Amino acid sequence: MGYQLDPYIIVKHLPLFLKGVFLTVEISFFAILLGLAIGILGAVARTSRFKILHIIGASYVEVFRNTPLLIQIFIIFFGLPGLGIKLSPYISGLTALVLYVGAYNTEVIRAGLEAIPKGQVEAAKSLGLTGVQTFRYVMLPQTFRISLPALGNNWVALVKNSSLVSVIGMVELTWVAYDLNALTFRSFELFGAATLFYLLLIFILTNIQSFVEKRFAYRT
Amino acid sequence: MRSKTVAVLLILLALMLSFSVEVTAGTLQDVKARGKLVAGVKTDFPPFGFVDEKGVNKGFDPDIARALAKELFGKEDALELVAVTSANRIPFLTTGKIDIILASMTITEERKKVIDYSIPYFMSGHLLIVHKDSKIEKVQDLAGKKVSTTMGSTGDMVIGKLVPTAERIKFQHNSESLQALKDRRTEAFIQDDVLLLDLQKRNPELKIVGWPPFESAPYGLGVRKGDKEWLDFVDATLTKMNKTGEYQKLWDKWFGENKKLLLELK
Numbered sequence: 061m062g063y064q065l066d067p068y069i070i071v072k073h074l075p076l077f078l079k080g081v082f083l084t085v086e087i088s089f090f091a092i093l094l095g096l097a098i099g100i101l102g103a104v105a106r107t108s109r110f111k112i113l114h115i116i117g118a119s120y121v122e123v124f125r126n127t128p129l130l131i132q133i134f135i136i137f138f139g140l141p142g143l144g145i146k147l148s149p150y151i152s153g154l155t156a157l158v159l160y161v162g163a164y165n166t167e168v169i170r171a172g173l174e175a176i177p178k179g180q181v182e183a184a185k186s187l188g189l190t191g192v193q194t195f196r197y198v199m200l201p202q203t204f205r206i207s208l209p210a211l212g213n214n215w216v217a218l219v220k221n222s223s224l225v226s227v228i229g230m231v232e233l234t235w236v237a238y239d240l241n242a243l244t245f246r247s248f249e250l251f252g253a254a255t256l257f258y259l260l261l262i263f264i265l266t267n268i269q270s271f272v273e274k275r276f277a278y279r280t
Numbered sequence: 281m282r283s284k285t286v287a288v289l290l291i292l293l294a295l296m297l298s299f300s301v302e303v304t305a306g307t308l309q310d311v312k313a314r315g316k317l318v319a320g321v322k323t324d325f326p327p328f329g330f331v332d333e334k335g336v337n338k339g340f341d342p343d344i345a346r347a348l349a350k351e352l353f354g355k356e357d358a359l360e361l362v363a364v365t366s367a368n369r370i371p372f373l374t375t376g377k378i379d380i381i382l383a384s385m386t387i388t389e390e391r392k393k394v395i396d397y398s399i400p401y402f403m404s405g406h407l408l409i410v411h412k413d414s415k416i417e418k419v420q421d422l423a424g425k426k427v428s429t430t431m432g433s434t435g436d437m438v439i440g441k442l443v444p445t446a447e448r449i450k451f452q453h454n455s456e457s458l459q460a461l462k463d464r465r466t467e468a469f470i471q472d473d474v475l476l477l478d479l480q481k482r483n484p485e486l487k488i489v490g491w492p493p494f495e496s497a498p499y500g501l502g503v504r505k506g507d508k509e510w511l512d513f514v515d516a517t518l519t520k521m522n523k524t525g526e527y528q529k530l531w532d533k534w535f536g537e538n539k540k541l542l543l544e545l546k
Contacts, residue, residue: 242366242431244390245370
């Protein structure tokens with residue numbers, strides 16, 4: 061008796077798979093947005109005049125870049141209730157993903173900020189722009205262009221990392237594959253299908269990224 | 281350049297979809313040639329399979345594994361115990377990573393399609409574990425409520441069958457499902473009676489409800505499908521252990537104190 065492949069098993073459970081894909085897309089989407097905001101805040105903190113912000117920013121990056129995401133998810137979901145903070149699986153997973161990608165984003169955006177010629181800032185000041193205005197109209201757009209490829213990498217990593225929130229019971233794509241596997245034992249078909257779905261999602265994501273890159277490229 | 285990559289991937293996919301793996305049905309020969317038995321046991325399911333402070337596998341299942349090793353090779357330690365979970369024990373067996381499943385595995389029709397079972401070696405039913413202040417008394421009280429279950433366990437399937445309106449929060453390990461209950465993320469945790477009795481002893485803020493153990497089914501050892509010679513050997517060893525009284529000794533060692541509460545194996 062051999063192992064006969066049964067692709068029909070995917071068709072039979074397609075609604076559940078799509079439910080998982082939808083949740084993966086949803087949590088990745090919000091994590092990308094919020095992670096971007098954290099990244100900008102972190103980068104500002106790390107390049108600010110105030111030493112205390114430097115320290116906060118650097119510590120945040122060190123902690124969340126140098127520890128495994130899986131452990132972070134466990135601490136937030138299973139550890140925090142011990143301190144009285146009980147977050148739902150969705151919020152726990154989202155928080156962990158946002159803090160994790162935020163740390164990587166901070167470094168990327170910081171590099172982008174530091175890459176802008178000092179002359180730009182001086183010119184802005186001499187035109188009478190305030191610090192905030194300079195940041196918003198002069199620095200941020202340029203930083204965005206410079207950082208976009210590296211940020212895109214972080215987003216791809218995020219979609220893959222979202223698979224880890226399956227361990228706290230979130231019904232996303234990887235969880236669906238695990239659950240159906242426990243029921244039907246069709247590991248190859250199920251995890252193969254999950255792989256294809258992830259490939260598809262990331263393919264779409266990188267295409268969006270290329271489109272945005274071309275759209276915002278310097279016109280020469 | 282992109283379409284070339286896509287073409288290669290599609291060809292690989294087509295190749296993969298057209299193959300099927302042949303499993304060698306000669307486990308008894310393989311094990312004897314290897315000189316040791318590789319058995320999959322639980323590490324989160326006392327008293328069937330757990331790990332003590334020194335990291336040694338203990339429990340009813342490891343002891344049966346040791347008896348099998350002794351029967352095969354004359355010594356108990358010609359044995360390698362591999363940690364498995366409810367979710368991965370069958371894939372571990374079917375992909376050849378272990379020779380036999382000794383992991384508190386209930387006999388179900390679904391699983392029978394994929395593996396072969398030994399004669400039953402334990403009788404178990406399901407119970408619920410809840411907080412001491414909980415109003416839940418029987419499984420039907422879980423309608424519309426959150427229940428922790430462990431992936432791949434019969435407890436999970438039982439809730440799906442008996443109380444479809446209950447919201448199942450599934451985790452990979454029993455320890456995580458229990459933690460979710462303790463943190464009051466769920467109102468109950470469903471599992472086999474023998475595990476819950478052990479967990480309740482170590483978590484006195486919880487209590488067991490849902491008596492008597494429901495949806496009972498026997499446990500069996502698992503081997504690969506079609507592996508008749510190996511299965512016959514396993515069954516013969518179990519029968520022998522029953523006749524010599526060794527089975528009863530092991531049973532009393534691990535389950536003796538809960539004798540009155542557990543179900544009888546007929």
